[in-house]
Amino acid sequence: MSHDAFELARGLAREAEAVCRYYLSNGKRAGRYWVVGDVHNTPGRSMFVRLQESRKGPAGKWTDAATGEHGDLLDIIRESLGLRHFREVAKEARRFLKLPRTELESASKPERLAVPTGSQQAARRLLAVSGPIEGTVVEAYLQRRGIARIHHGGNLRFHPRCYYRPDESLPTESWPAMIAPVTDLDGRITGVHRTWLDPDGFDRVRLGKAPIDTPRRAMGDLLGNAVRFGVVDDVLAAGEGIETMLSLRCVLPTMPMAAALSANHLSAMLLPPGLRRLYIARDADAAGDAVQAVLIQRATDAGIEAIPLSPRLGDFNEDLHIFGFDALRAALRLQLVPEDVVRFLHSSMAVVE
Structure with missing residues (x-):
């Protein structure tokens, strides 16, 4: 092991539990060890990382009982992030430890990572x-x-x-x-x-x-796609923000929902096959008006019933935060079609209580 690698491994070993919590977040502490499925952060209990130095060995050493593989915390960084070159691993380790870059790293252009940024x-x-x-x-x-x-x-x-x-x-x-x-x-x-x-x-x-x-x-790749909550059958509620849709899910926890993340992306969101009714959880602004018009036209052309859901304030998270759960529930009762009141609003009481 090179001197640089040795020093980085020793620095990481002093923060062994923090390294595991960051790069092996699907695991958990069990006594003096961090337990996880494997070095790729798979849930499970096959791999053990020693968190403290003991007679059995230094902190940071790990063994995968299922495969026989073993290594140190630098190996964990490399494998969990899919890095190829030691320069990338060292740079990541220094960043984690908040250490200054080496002169070589400062003077040279960084190599292209195995995984392009933003991809x-x-x-x-x-x-x-x-x-x-x-x-x-x-x-x-x-x-x-x-x-x-x-x-x-x-x-x-x-x-x-x-x-x-x-x-x-x-x-x-x-x-x-x-x-x-x-x-x-x-x-x-x-x-x-x-x-x-x-x-x-x-x-x-x-x-x-x-x-x-x-x-x-x-x-x-965002265009046409969304952050989704629940599995769509024939009814879907779609809106812009994650917090907006989670606010509606407080009242309608069994209704499938999608957050398109922006007004432009909401207007371009692909509609699932078999969809019968689309609720448009619009924001109360000019962009929300435009999105509503576009989505209603797209849904109508596809033979889908489109129904706007309108907040009292700027969006449904504001309504929930300011007016509370019961007021939001009462407002939605007036905007849902009767069969969906029974299907999603009434049945939701068993979920939220």
């Missing part, structure tokens, strides 16, 4: 290293926005140190983030949406988002 592959890799939201700042963020019942069906994830770069001239930062997969009509992951969050508290202006210029960003 579908990068989106899938980010999802793979993200974990559940329960007990995290993501859950707290949504609850502070009035979403006490988070019916996301496993489609929201948490990343404790998601990279954020303001622009090419500024250094990369890391913030905790809510991660949501963008999928096509067949359920294939085509992209990912990130909402960076403030880990230190709740700002009434930013509503818990990180104090950065653009706390929401998406990457990958």
Whole structure:
């Protein structure tokens, strides 16, 4: 092992548990070990990472009982992120440890990563290293926005140190983030949406988002696709924001929903085959008016009934946050068709109570 690799491995070993929580987020601590399925962050209990130095060996050493593979924390970074070259692994390790770049890294152009930034592959890799939201700042963020019942069906994830770069001239930062997969009509992951969050508290202006210029960003193939909650049969509610649709899911937890992430993407969202009725959860602004007109026309041309759902304030998250669950439920009762009141609103009481 080279001197640089040795020093990086030793630095990572001092933060062994933090390394595991970040790169092997699908695992959990069990005594003096971190237990996970394998070095690729698969859920399971085959691989053991030693978290503390002991007579059995140094911290950071791991063994996969199923395959016999073993290694150190540098190997975990390489395999969990799909990196090919040591230069990439070392750069990632230094970034994690907040160490300065070497003179070689500073003087030379970075090699092209195995996974291009902003690609579908990068989106899938980010999802793979993200974990559940329960007990995290993501859950707290949504609850502070009035979403006490988070019916996301496993489609929201948490990343404790998601990279954020303001622009090419500024250094990369890391913030905790809510991660949501963008999928096509067949359920294939085509992209990912990130909402960076403030880990230190709740700002009434930013509503818990990180104090950065653009706390929401998406990457990958977004056009026609969406963040989805529930499996579509014949009825679907579609809107722009994740928080908007999760607010509706508080009241209608069994109704399938989709968040297209922007007005333009909502107007271009592909409609599932077999869809009979589309509820358009519009935002109360000029863009919302335009989206409503486009979607109604597209749905009508496809033989789909289109029904707008209109908030009292700017969007349904505002309505839920300001007026509360019961008021939002009463407002939706007046806007749903009668059979969907029975199917989704009445039946939802067994879910939310």
